[in-house]
Amino acid sequence: MGLSLYGGIISSQIENNDKNLLSLAHVEKKGYVRVKEAECTIGHRNKNNQQTLSRGRRTSRTAPIVIRQALHSGDEGITIWGTDIQIVCVVARVRNIRIQSTKITYIIQDITARMRAVLWLDQESMEEDDKSNPKVNINDYIQVYGSVKTNKGKKVLMAFRIMPITDINAITFHYLQCINNKIKMEMDSKKEKVINNNTNLGSGLPANSMVGITDNNGYSNGLNPRQMMVFNLIRASTSEHGISKQDIYASLKDHMSQMELENILEWMCGEGHIYTTMNDEHFRATDAY
């Protein structure tokens, strides 16, 4: 097809020191990048049941999408063929702008759909010489980085950064990237399914077996297989209070001792992978489904 990659767009993001940017090298290899060591603050309760903020390490994925995909996504956010995406990038035209004291609501439209994007304003962004949010007019094409949220049942894009499109080819490139992404990840996920069907996670495994413990999502979070067993159990819990220590032990008592379980839980709490909920006995994972 003779497509050339548009370094101009990407490099301007580098100039703006945008932590959420896509690096050109990564864009070439895959349709999305993992922002290395993206730090996020996770609130969790410590032993005294007080809310503390600690820095945990969470992989934050960024991907380009079209608005239709945002509108059709489930309540949990965007998932592209099994991979959760935290931050999305949309290229669209501005149809309407509504400015209020705390936020600006843009109606954005691309060739697939139309939705609202909200940019929350704070004191700093009200400064006149602030370059992070340039002036946007109706019918301008913009690139929006943000998160898809559901508000009163409707989807809205919570924008972190809005940039005007400076090269028309970025529009073409964006759609092509979305299509490329979808096809690649669809193929990857179908390959994985074939492999997983061959893995048998029966309960008849010997106590020291490590079969089937590897994480299917394919991201390494520094846990060894023993810790992963515990972590997966906690992550799978759907209740608001998470899973209790007794329940974890009951599921794993053939595989590990109470003492080892306690040590693993304590370590994972310290690392930020899990946190305690209503009391010290109940745990939830910090990136639960």
Added chain:
Amino acid sequence: MGDHDDFEDSQFPDNDEFIPYVTAGNLAQRNGSKVTLWGKVSKVAGNEGFYVKTVDDQEVLIRLKKPLNESLEGWCEIHGVSQGRSILCDEYVVFPPEITTNIDLEGHKGLAKLLSVLDDPWNLGEENSSNQIAGVKAME
């Protein structure tokens, strides 16, 4: 404030209408459908509208519902209904000349072609997603 918000929301409700990019080549096969076309203004056609040269180097007539009241120049994006060899224009957006200096014609042609041959290029394979937009009920 509430009334005003409702009015604005009803002007531009969320919708998921897919209006694909086309080239002059695709235009005929999408007769009657909504399309989006990129073209460079070549000449004005009196009261009818204007002609544009597409990315695949063909002239297409853009019929306007109201007479042109401004001078048009350069690349623009036309949204309208295909009429075979022309387009009945709902709206057009003129691209600022500074962004179209290096326009990739081949790339856009490729995109239009892909969009015409791919069945469902936007399907993300979510099991729990519906084909409906969140918060909107389909009409009876």
